Amino acid sequence: MDIYVRASWLLIAALISVLFAPRIQDVAPGLGGLAYVAGLAFAVLLYLSVLLHELSHALAAKGFGMPVRSVTLHFLGGVTEIEGEPPTPWREFVVAVVGPLTSLALGGLAYLAIDPAPEGLLTFVVEGLAIANIVVGVLNLVPGLPLDGGRVLRAVVWWLTRRPHFATTVAGWSGRVVAILALVTPMLLGAFTSIEPHLFDYFLAGVIGLFLWEGASQALLGAKIRRKLPGLHARTIARRAIGVERDLPLAEAMRRAEAEQAGGIVVLETDGTPSGVVVESAVSATPEERRPWVNVGAVSRPVKPGLLLEADLSGEALLLAMQATPSSEYVLVEPDGQIYGVLATADVDAAFAAV
Ligand SMILES: [Zn+2]
Incomplete structure (x- = not known):
């Protein structure tokens, strides 16, 4: 204290x-x-x-x-x-x-x-x-x-x-x-x-x-x-996410995400554990013609423990978890460690305004 x-x-x-x-x-x-x-x-x-x-x-x-x-x-x-x-x-x-x-x-x-x-x-x-x-x-x-x-x-x-x-x-x-x-x-x-x-x-x-x-x-x-x-549920606000390897070109990762109608991109290690999450603002700051030459890893933030949130979080517990580690994106995981999706802070704000 x-x-x-x-x-x-x-x-x-x-x-x-x-x-x-x-x-x-x-x-x-x-x-x-x-x-x-x-x-x-x-x-x-x-x-x-x-x-x-x-x-x-x-x-x-x-x-x-x-x-x-x-x-x-x-x-x-x-x-x-x-x-x-x-x-x-x-x-x-x-x-x-x-x-x-x-x-x-x-x-x-x-x-x-x-x-x-x-x-x-x-x-x-x-x-x-x-x-x-x-x-x-x-x-x-x-x-x-x-x-x-x-x-x-x-x-x-x-x-x-x-x-x-x-x-x-x-x-x-x-x-x-x-x-x-x-x-x-x-x-x-x-x-x-x-x-x-x-x-x-x-x-x-x-x-x-x-x-x-x-x-x-x-x-x-x-x-x-x-x-x-109580109307805020991480699971319903989350975007579907695809997992890609760190050295994949950003343009290709975005093409795959679009094909799967996913709004989030998570960087996976070879064993499947999430090590990074792509930051949307970093993507929009990268000009389109540069995207084939930029690795996904370069526009992602490392996933610290605080950025991995349980998919079942909701309400005040969700906000407290987000406050503990402020970020623009979080990775939602199932109890068994499976990735559920990406939770964008902007989406939480929008959902909150709409409740
Ligand atoms: Zn007092």
């Missing part, structure tokens, strides 16, 4: 340092310019708690045997990338809820440490950590995607209705409502309370609202895609 820190994080860390330095100078007047360093250290502590939040998602997923790709910290917090979707509502619920619970627990611990901490800088830091973690924990429980609470809502609707895609749609739309609420909160506060929102509040609400709207829309799009996925 990889852990990344986006450059945008530095910007916010610097902002936190600048915003908090004057308050740090208040509680620890002896620090002088070091207050900025203390502010930066405070920012690092804040992001360490975000990291713990994300790691709890990652560990829960790993505990269920789901591969975790990466944990990334960015300016608005963090994101844990888990491969595939949790297979049951219960797993979805647990993986989602441990994050906010971790933040609330960290906030609670920091809160308990406020009194015993010596007056001054340490109290300030502990207090800040308590408030920040409790706010992160509570806000993340708001029930709308892409927030953790949205995934909790999705798990509950999924469990109640047994319809995972419907549950995503509900949580996605709920996320859009939350996004709009985030956007208009400063206006509502200004209109109905005595609080006077600053320009910065409008800006912050705008950034957060857009971020949430984007995330919710992406979740809705994902649900739409997943609904269509």
